[in-house]
Amino acid sequence: MKIRLTKEFEFEMSHALDEYQGLCRNLHGHSYKLFVTVIGDYIKNPQENSSGMMLDFKCLKKLVEENIILDFDHAVVLHKNSVFANVLKQTDTKMIMFDCQPTCENLIMEFHDRIVKALPEGVKLAKLKLYETKTSFAEWLIEDNE
Amino acid sequence: MKIRLTKEFEFEMSHALDEYQGLCRNLHGHSYKLFVTVIGDYIKNPQENSSGMMLDFKCLKKLVEENIILDFDHAVVLHKNSVFANVLKQTDTKMIMFDCQPTCENLIMEFHDRIVKALPEGVKLAKLKLYETKTSFAEWLIEDNE
């Protein structure tokens, strides 16, 4: 039987969409919410010493914290050619440079690549859901991309 | 790569289910929550002037507000033969007449038809999720209906 497990994360991040015609071209921040869902085979095992887990939620949490949250929480994420990049480099603020606009779509793709590399054998990434605001989110689904 | 984008909406609506054996045959209201999810192709583009968006959340918001929220927010929705229809017509309250019972299922189908017509080329409706109460919702999924 296939089971999916999800852990939810929050992080605070700034970005600017330099080419955007509207408020988003300004440097601004969001309280992002990220849902990471993995899928794997699970067989009920009546053995006393069986963990009864497809994957320990703790492992999933650690993996995402180390590969995403640690880097992106309280960071400024910018296109490498952003007008804000040069001026902020003069400060000691935490920065991440993208070779694309730091939109919800591109963050999802970056997170996808990082998590896929870090997952243990037998466990696959099934879904990424990233809330940029309380009422807006982007998703990557394994079933859309097979 | 396929990406999904979702916007969440709230609206206040009254209805009555005339034939229902229970409380719902009374004229009553709900705080509805609607999640509209679209799907489209997305390619990461390192060009500085690329928007980095599959679709601007703002466009999705505007489209749903104009085609659904504007009409249904603070409206009374009734079967055209409802006993409440005739008496309420004597007032100046905002009313929408259905040729079916205004259940969660039928609202979803009405919203489906309205949104599908309004979406830009290259973007498809992937999912509609409509909360009638805090613990009850109906869904239409593209993968169930292809």
Add this chain to the structure above:
Amino acid sequence: MKIRLTKEFEFEMSHALDEYQGLCRNLHGHSYKLFVTVIGDYIKNPQENSSGMMLDFKCLKKLVEENIILDFDHAVVLHKNSVFANVLKQTDTKMIMFDCQPTCENLIMEFHDRIVKALPEGVKLAKLKLYETKTSFAEWLIEDNE
């Protein structure tokens, strides 16, 4: 057209994972949240006396309350060989014995079996989502298991 309907439930439950290397081997509790989603065919029917429902939310609620919530709410769920089982049997607390560890994965499988047996004809279980904590949940999906 296929429509999905979901009802959300909460219940308070204690468990212990005897073989777990960490805090979860202790007897402890969670505020579980369970989302039960069913799928069925729905045809819009303009007849006045049509219910306009694929399944009454009330029926789904009753079915899950009777088959799951009634048993699991305020219960202690343990592996039948748990060290806590023998001592707690000396009290009159509500207990459920599993032949496997009472993890999120095994609870989902138990709930799956109970609901599938109880559903009316024409309605299938589509999804089970069980939150163990505010940021951790397990899921069983029909599309993963067909």
